[in-house]
Amino acid sequence: MRRNRFISRARHTADAETLAKLARRLSESGCRLEDQLWERRLLELLKDRLARGFDTDIETALDDLSRTNTRAYDDLADLAESCAESAVIEIDGRPHDALLLALPLLAWSRYKVPAATLAPAVVDNIAVQIGGHLAARGARIGVADYLFSIDQLPESFGDVYEFAQRLFECAAHGSRMKVDAKSLREPVSMLADTRYVLAAIVVPQGQALYHWQETGVDPDSKAAAVDAFTAQLANVLQPVMTGCRYRVLAPNAFHAALRIADRELREFSLEAALAYLKLTYDLAPSALQATVAAFEDKRIEEMRIGIGRIGDEDQIIEGVVWPLLGDDEERAQEDIEAALRRLGVTRITTHAHRFPLEFCDDCGAPLFPNPAGHSVHAEAPEDADEQPVAPLH
Ligand SMILES: [Zn+2]
Structure with a gap:
Protein backbone atom coordinates (compact mmCIF):
# COMPACT_ATOMS: atom_id res chain seq x y z
CA MET A 1 0.00 0.00 0.00
CA ALA A 84 6.96 15.41 -11.20
CA GLU A 85 8.89 15.41 -14.49
CA SER A 86 12.40 16.31 -13.29
CA ALA A 87 14.69 15.42 -10.40
CA VAL A 88 18.20 15.50 -9.05
CA ILE A 89 19.56 11.95 -8.82
CA GLU A 90 22.89 10.59 -7.58
CA ILE A 91 25.16 8.65 -9.91
CA ASP A 92 28.48 7.45 -8.46
CA GLY A 93 28.07 9.88 -5.59
CA ARG A 94 27.62 12.91 -7.86
CA PRO A 95 24.34 14.84 -8.30
CA HIS A 96 22.76 14.80 -11.76
CA ASP A 97 19.80 16.65 -13.32
CA ALA A 98 17.24 14.35 -14.89
CA LEU A 99 14.34 15.34 -17.16
CA LEU A 100 11.42 13.28 -18.45
CA LEU A 101 10.78 14.04 -22.13
CA ALA A 102 7.80 13.18 -24.29
CA LEU A 103 8.33 12.72 -28.03
CA PRO A 104 4.86 13.29 -29.51
CA LEU A 105 3.49 12.35 -32.89
CA LEU A 106 0.16 12.85 -34.64
CA ALA A 107 -1.19 9.92 -36.62
CA TRP A 108 -4.28 8.84 -38.47
CA SER A 109 -5.30 5.59 -40.04
CA ARG A 110 -8.31 4.02 -41.74
CA TYR A 111 -7.61 0.99 -39.57
CA LYS A 112 -6.02 1.52 -36.21
CA VAL A 113 -3.33 3.84 -34.91
CA PRO A 114 -0.93 1.52 -33.04
CA ALA A 115 -0.13 1.73 -29.33
CA ALA A 116 2.41 -1.02 -28.81
CA THR A 117 5.66 -2.32 -27.36
CA LEU A 118 8.68 -1.10 -29.34
CA ALA A 119 11.30 -3.62 -30.47
CA PRO A 120 14.71 -3.32 -28.73
CA ALA A 121 16.36 -2.16 -31.96
CA VAL A 122 13.79 0.66 -32.33
CA VAL A 123 14.27 1.75 -28.70
CA ASP A 124 18.06 1.76 -29.09
CA ASN A 125 17.78 3.71 -32.32
CA ILE A 126 15.58 6.34 -30.62
CA ALA A 127 18.22 6.69 -27.87
CA VAL A 128 20.91 7.16 -30.54
CA GLN A 129 18.85 9.90 -32.25
CA ILE A 130 18.28 11.71 -28.93
CA GLY A 131 22.00 11.51 -28.24
CA GLY A 132 22.88 12.65 -31.77
CA HIS A 133 20.49 15.59 -32.15
CA LEU A 134 18.96 16.70 -28.85
CA ALA A 135 20.97 15.92 -25.74
CA ALA A 136 24.17 17.64 -24.62
CA ARG A 137 27.39 15.72 -25.27
CA GLY A 138 27.93 12.94 -22.75
CA ALA A 139 24.33 12.96 -21.48
CA ARG A 140 22.85 9.65 -20.34
CA ILE A 141 19.68 8.67 -22.10
CA GLY A 142 16.83 6.34 -21.18
CA VAL A 143 13.91 5.31 -23.39
CA ALA A 144 10.74 3.44 -22.39
CA ASP A 145 9.93 0.59 -24.79
CA TYR A 146 6.34 1.54 -25.56
CA LEU A 147 4.44 3.79 -27.97
CA PHE A 148 1.74 5.25 -25.69
CA SER A 149 -1.69 6.64 -26.47
CA ILE A 150 -2.75 9.63 -24.34
CA ASP A 151 -4.97 7.52 -22.06
CA GLN A 152 -2.10 5.11 -21.35
CA LEU A 153 0.31 7.77 -20.12
CA PRO A 154 0.92 8.31 -16.42
CA GLU A 155 -1.78 10.75 -15.39
CA SER A 156 -1.58 12.20 -11.87
CA PHE A 157 1.50 14.06 -10.63
CA GLY A 158 2.26 11.01 -8.50
CA ASP A 159 2.07 8.64 -11.49
CA VAL A 160 4.31 10.89 -13.59
CA TYR A 161 6.77 11.16 -10.70
CA GLU A 162 6.98 7.38 -10.22
CA PHE A 163 7.34 6.71 -13.94
CA ALA A 164 10.05 9.39 -14.23
CA GLN A 165 12.02 8.00 -11.28
CA ARG A 166 12.06 4.53 -12.88
CA LEU A 167 13.12 5.91 -16.25
CA PHE A 168 15.87 8.07 -14.63
CA GLU A 169 17.19 4.94 -12.94
CA CYS A 170 17.30 3.15 -16.30
CA ALA A 171 19.02 6.13 -17.94
CA ALA A 172 21.65 6.17 -15.17
CA HIS A 173 22.49 2.56 -15.99
CA GLY A 174 22.20 3.06 -19.74
CA SER A 175 19.35 0.60 -20.12
CA ARG A 176 15.97 0.46 -21.82
CA MET A 177 12.93 0.70 -19.58
CA LYS A 178 10.50 -2.16 -19.93
CA VAL A 179 6.84 -1.18 -19.80
CA ASP A 180 4.32 -3.82 -18.77
CA ALA A 181 1.89 -3.56 -21.69
CA LYS A 182 -0.72 -5.67 -19.88
CA SER A 183 -1.01 -3.03 -17.16
CA LEU A 184 -2.07 -0.38 -19.69
CA ARG A 185 -5.61 0.48 -20.77
CA GLU A 186 -6.82 -0.39 -24.24
CA PRO A 187 -6.75 2.95 -26.09
CA VAL A 188 -9.98 4.50 -27.35
CA SER A 189 -9.91 4.08 -31.13
CA MET A 190 -10.02 7.34 -33.08
CA LEU A 191 -9.46 8.20 -36.72
CA ALA A 192 -6.68 10.62 -35.71
CA ASP A 193 -4.82 10.63 -32.43
CA THR A 194 -1.57 11.44 -30.63
CA ARG A 195 1.12 8.90 -29.71
CA TYR A 196 4.11 9.35 -27.42
CA VAL A 197 7.52 7.88 -26.78
CA LEU A 198 8.83 8.69 -23.30
CA ALA A 199 12.53 9.27 -22.73
CA ALA A 200 14.89 10.78 -20.17
CA ILE A 201 18.01 12.91 -20.40
CA VAL A 202 20.39 12.86 -17.41
CA VAL A 203 23.40 15.22 -17.12
CA PRO A 204 25.76 16.29 -14.32
CA GLN A 205 23.96 18.88 -12.18
CA GLY A 206 23.90 22.40 -13.62
CA GLN A 207 25.25 21.39 -17.03
CA ALA A 208 23.49 21.78 -20.39
CA LEU A 209 20.63 19.34 -21.01
CA TYR A 210 20.30 20.02 -24.71
CA HIS A 211 22.98 20.27 -27.35
CA TRP A 212 22.05 23.88 -28.25
CA GLN A 213 22.64 24.96 -24.64
CA GLU A 214 26.29 23.93 -24.65
CA THR A 215 29.03 26.57 -24.48
CA GLY A 216 30.19 27.53 -27.94
CA VAL A 217 27.05 26.22 -29.66
CA ASP A 218 24.75 28.78 -31.29
CA PRO A 219 21.42 28.68 -29.38
CA ASP A 220 19.69 29.28 -32.73
CA SER A 221 20.90 25.87 -33.91
CA LYS A 222 17.94 24.47 -31.95
CA ALA A 223 15.51 24.65 -34.88
CA ALA A 224 17.79 22.67 -37.22
CA ALA A 225 18.55 20.12 -34.48
CA VAL A 226 14.85 19.60 -33.73
CA ASP A 227 14.06 19.27 -37.46
CA ALA A 228 16.82 16.70 -37.91
CA PHE A 229 15.60 14.78 -34.86
CA THR A 230 11.93 14.69 -35.91
CA ALA A 231 12.91 13.53 -39.42
CA GLN A 232 15.05 10.74 -37.96
CA LEU A 233 12.41 9.70 -35.44
CA ALA A 234 9.83 9.51 -38.24
CA ASN A 235 12.16 7.10 -40.06
CA VAL A 236 12.85 5.00 -36.99
CA LEU A 237 9.12 4.63 -36.27
CA GLN A 238 8.15 3.73 -39.84
CA PRO A 239 7.95 -0.05 -39.23
CA VAL A 240 5.70 0.59 -36.21
CA MET A 241 3.37 3.01 -38.01
CA THR A 242 2.42 0.82 -40.97
CA GLY A 243 -0.87 1.91 -42.53
CA CYS A 244 -0.76 5.32 -40.82
CA ARG A 245 -0.02 8.82 -41.98
CA TYR A 246 1.88 10.52 -39.19
CA ARG A 247 3.81 13.62 -38.27
CA VAL A 248 6.44 13.76 -35.53
CA LEU A 249 6.22 16.93 -33.39
CA ALA A 250 9.07 18.66 -31.56
CA PRO A 251 10.07 16.84 -28.37
CA ASN A 252 9.67 18.66 -25.06
CA ALA A 253 9.48 18.19 -21.30
CA PHE A 254 6.61 15.80 -20.50
CA HIS A 255 3.81 18.21 -19.57
CA ALA A 256 4.66 20.85 -22.17
CA ALA A 257 4.84 18.23 -24.92
CA LEU A 258 1.37 16.92 -24.04
CA ARG A 259 -0.15 20.40 -24.11
CA ILE A 260 1.39 21.23 -27.48
CA ALA A 261 0.35 17.89 -28.99
CA ASP A 262 -3.27 18.33 -27.77
CA ARG A 263 -3.38 21.68 -29.59
CA GLU A 264 -1.77 20.39 -32.77
CA LEU A 265 -4.11 17.39 -32.84
CA ARG A 266 -7.16 19.63 -33.42
CA GLU A 267 -6.29 20.82 -36.92
CA PHE A 268 -4.60 17.50 -37.71
CA SER A 269 -7.90 15.70 -36.92
CA LEU A 270 -9.72 17.94 -39.39
CA GLU A 271 -7.05 17.27 -41.99
CA ALA A 272 -7.34 13.52 -41.32
CA ALA A 273 -11.15 13.58 -41.62
CA LEU A 274 -10.91 15.32 -45.00
CA ALA A 275 -8.16 13.00 -46.26
CA TYR A 276 -10.26 10.04 -45.09
CA LEU A 277 -13.35 11.29 -46.97
CA LYS A 278 -11.31 11.74 -50.13
CA LEU A 279 -9.65 8.35 -49.85
CA THR A 280 -12.70 6.34 -48.87
CA TYR A 281 -15.58 8.04 -50.72
CA ASP A 282 -13.70 10.17 -53.25
CA LEU A 283 -15.25 13.29 -51.76
CA ALA A 284 -13.01 16.33 -52.32
CA PRO A 285 -13.07 19.25 -49.83
CA SER A 286 -14.79 21.39 -52.50
CA ALA A 287 -17.77 18.96 -52.47
CA LEU A 288 -18.12 19.17 -48.70
CA GLN A 289 -19.71 21.51 -46.20
CA ALA A 290 -18.84 21.84 -42.52
CA THR A 291 -21.12 22.67 -39.61
CA VAL A 292 -19.59 24.12 -36.45
CA ALA A 293 -21.25 24.34 -33.04
CA ALA A 294 -20.42 24.54 -29.34
CA PHE A 295 -21.45 21.58 -27.20
CA GLU A 296 -21.99 22.12 -23.52
CA ASP A 297 -22.65 20.32 -20.34
CA LYS A 298 -23.27 23.02 -17.68
CA ARG A 299 -20.36 25.00 -19.13
CA ILE A 300 -18.98 24.89 -22.69
CA GLU A 301 -16.97 21.76 -23.11
CA GLU A 302 -15.93 21.56 -26.74
CA MET A 303 -16.62 22.51 -30.31
CA ARG A 304 -17.76 19.84 -32.75
CA ILE A 305 -17.60 19.94 -36.50
CA GLY A 306 -19.93 17.89 -38.68
CA ILE A 307 -18.82 17.27 -42.27
CA GLY A 308 -21.21 16.23 -45.04
CA ARG A 309 -21.97 16.76 -48.71
CA ILE A 310 -22.91 20.18 -50.03
CA GLY A 311 -26.68 20.23 -50.50
CA ASP A 312 -27.41 17.60 -47.84
CA GLU A 313 -28.70 19.49 -44.81
CA ASP A 314 -29.17 16.38 -42.66
CA GLN A 315 -26.51 13.74 -43.09
CA ILE A 316 -23.06 13.99 -41.50
CA ILE A 317 -20.47 11.62 -42.91
CA GLU A 318 -17.59 12.38 -40.57
CA GLY A 319 -17.12 14.56 -37.52
CA VAL A 320 -14.30 16.08 -35.54
CA VAL A 321 -14.19 17.11 -31.88
CA TRP A 322 -12.26 20.33 -31.24
CA PRO A 323 -11.56 20.68 -27.49
CA LEU A 324 -11.34 24.30 -26.29
CA LEU A 325 -8.09 23.86 -24.25
CA GLY A 326 -8.51 27.23 -22.56
CA ASP A 327 -9.61 29.11 -25.71
CA ASP A 328 -12.96 30.87 -25.67
CA GLU A 329 -15.74 29.90 -28.05
CA GLU A 330 -15.21 32.86 -30.37
CA ARG A 331 -11.48 32.20 -30.75
CA ALA A 332 -12.14 28.50 -31.37
CA GLN A 333 -14.72 29.34 -34.07
CA GLU A 334 -12.24 31.61 -35.85
CA ASP A 335 -9.50 28.96 -35.66
CA ILE A 336 -11.82 26.25 -36.97
CA GLU A 337 -13.04 28.38 -39.89
CA ALA A 338 -9.47 29.35 -40.80
CA ALA A 339 -8.37 25.70 -40.62
CA LEU A 340 -11.32 24.54 -42.77
CA ARG A 341 -10.54 27.18 -45.41
CA ARG A 342 -6.87 26.22 -45.45
CA LEU A 343 -7.98 22.65 -46.09
CA GLY A 344 -10.27 23.67 -48.95
CA VAL A 345 -13.71 23.61 -47.27
CA THR A 346 -15.38 26.96 -47.86
CA ARG A 347 -19.05 26.14 -47.18
CA ILE A 348 -19.28 26.56 -43.41
CA THR A 349 -22.38 26.86 -41.22
CA THR A 350 -21.85 28.06 -37.66
CA HIS A 351 -24.75 27.57 -35.27
CA ALA A 352 -25.09 30.25 -32.62
CA HIS A 353 -27.12 28.06 -30.25
CA ARG A 354 -25.43 25.53 -28.03
CA PHE A 355 -25.97 21.82 -28.27
CA PRO A 356 -26.12 19.41 -25.32
CA LEU A 357 -22.94 17.33 -25.01
CA GLU A 358 -24.40 14.13 -26.46
CA PHE A 359 -22.91 10.77 -27.33
CA CYS A 360 -24.36 7.71 -29.08
CA ASP A 361 -26.02 5.37 -26.57
CA ASP A 362 -24.81 2.31 -28.48
CA CYS A 363 -21.20 2.99 -29.34
CA GLY A 364 -20.32 6.08 -27.29
CA ALA A 365 -19.35 8.14 -30.36
CA PRO A 366 -19.92 11.89 -30.11
CA LEU A 367 -22.88 13.28 -32.09
CA PHE A 368 -22.13 16.07 -34.56
CA PRO A 369 -24.06 19.14 -35.70
CA ASN A 370 -25.72 19.11 -39.14
CA PRO A 371 -26.59 22.19 -41.21
CA ALA A 372 -30.29 21.81 -40.27
CA GLY A 373 -29.33 22.42 -36.63
CA HIS A 374 -29.60 18.97 -35.03
CA SER A 375 -26.96 16.71 -33.54
CA VAL A 376 -26.68 13.46 -35.43
CA HIS A 377 -24.60 10.30 -35.68
CA ALA A 378 -21.94 10.27 -38.42
CA GLU A 379 -23.00 7.78 -41.12
CA ALA A 380 -21.28 6.40 -44.21
CA PRO A 381 -23.01 7.58 -47.42
CA GLU A 382 -25.49 4.92 -48.61
CA ASP A 383 -24.27 5.01 -52.21
CA ALA A 384 -20.60 4.50 -51.24
CA ASP A 385 -18.80 1.64 -52.99
CA GLU A 386 -16.61 1.06 -50.03
CA GLN A 387 -17.95 0.90 -46.50
CA PRO A 388 -15.55 1.43 -43.60
CA VAL A 389 -13.94 -1.80 -42.39
CA ALA A 390 -14.37 -0.94 -38.74
CA PRO A 391 -16.40 1.72 -36.97
CA LEU A 392 -14.16 4.76 -36.87
CA HIS A 393 -15.30 6.16 -33.55
ZN1 LIG B 1 -23.07 4.80 -32.46
Missing part, protein backbone atom coordinates in the same frame (compact mmCIF):
# COMPACT_ATOMS: atom_id res chain seq x y z
CA ARG A 2 1.47 3.27 -1.15
CA ARG A 3 -0.37 5.64 1.12
CA ASN A 4 0.41 5.71 4.80
CA ARG A 5 -2.90 5.39 6.61
CA PHE A 6 -1.36 6.47 9.93
CA ILE A 7 -0.97 10.00 8.70
CA SER A 8 -4.16 11.78 9.61
CA ARG A 9 -6.57 13.55 7.33
CA ALA A 10 -5.90 16.72 9.34
CA ARG A 11 -2.23 16.53 8.43
CA HIS A 12 -3.08 16.23 4.72
CA THR A 13 -5.49 19.16 4.89
CA ALA A 14 -2.79 21.24 6.60
CA ASP A 15 -0.26 20.35 3.86
CA ALA A 16 -2.72 21.22 1.09
CA GLU A 17 -3.46 24.53 2.83
CA THR A 18 0.24 25.30 3.19
CA LEU A 19 0.80 24.64 -0.52
CA ALA A 20 -2.08 26.96 -1.44
CA LYS A 21 -0.88 29.65 0.97
CA LEU A 22 2.71 29.60 -0.35
CA ALA A 23 1.44 29.65 -3.96
CA ARG A 24 -0.70 32.74 -3.20
CA ARG A 25 2.31 34.57 -1.78
CA LEU A 26 4.42 33.54 -4.79
CA SER A 27 1.78 34.89 -7.17
CA GLU A 28 1.94 38.29 -5.38
CA SER A 29 5.73 38.48 -5.36
CA GLY A 30 7.19 41.58 -7.05
CA CYS A 31 10.72 40.44 -7.74
CA ARG A 32 12.88 37.52 -8.71
CA LEU A 33 14.50 37.28 -5.25
CA GLU A 34 11.16 36.92 -3.49
CA ASP A 35 9.98 34.48 -6.18
CA GLN A 36 12.99 32.28 -5.51
CA LEU A 37 12.35 32.16 -1.76
CA TRP A 38 8.72 31.11 -2.14
CA GLU A 39 9.62 28.71 -4.92
CA ARG A 40 12.27 27.03 -2.79
CA ARG A 41 9.78 26.39 0.02
CA LEU A 42 7.14 25.17 -2.42
CA LEU A 43 9.58 22.85 -4.21
CA GLU A 44 10.67 21.33 -0.92
CA LEU A 45 7.11 20.58 0.11
CA LEU A 46 6.05 19.37 -3.37
CA LYS A 47 9.01 16.99 -3.65
CA ASP A 48 8.32 15.64 -0.21
CA ARG A 49 4.63 15.02 -1.02
CA LEU A 50 5.50 13.29 -4.30
CA ALA A 51 8.27 11.15 -2.82
CA ARG A 52 5.91 9.93 -0.10
CA GLY A 53 3.05 9.21 -2.49
CA PHE A 54 0.81 11.99 -1.13
CA ASP A 55 0.13 13.77 -4.41
CA THR A 56 -3.56 14.15 -3.52
CA ASP A 57 -2.47 17.03 -1.25
CA ILE A 58 -1.24 18.81 -4.38
CA GLU A 59 -4.50 18.12 -6.24
CA THR A 60 -6.48 19.44 -3.25
CA ALA A 61 -4.44 22.66 -3.19
CA LEU A 62 -4.87 23.11 -6.97
CA ASP A 63 -8.64 22.51 -6.71
CA ASP A 64 -8.88 25.23 -4.10
CA LEU A 65 -6.75 27.70 -6.11
CA SER A 66 -8.59 26.99 -9.38
CA ARG A 67 -11.70 28.46 -7.76
CA THR A 68 -10.07 31.30 -5.86
CA ASN A 69 -6.81 32.49 -7.46
CA THR A 70 -5.90 31.58 -11.03
CA ARG A 71 -2.43 33.15 -10.91
CA ALA A 72 -1.48 31.17 -7.84
CA TYR A 73 -3.02 28.10 -9.50
CA ASP A 74 -0.77 28.53 -12.54
CA ASP A 75 2.31 29.05 -10.36
CA LEU A 76 1.62 25.95 -8.28
CA ALA A 77 0.73 23.82 -11.32
CA ASP A 78 4.00 24.86 -13.03
CA LEU A 79 6.07 23.89 -10.03
CA ALA A 80 4.17 20.62 -9.46
CA GLU A 81 4.67 19.65 -13.11
CA SER A 82 8.35 20.44 -12.85
CA CYS A 83 8.74 18.39 -9.63
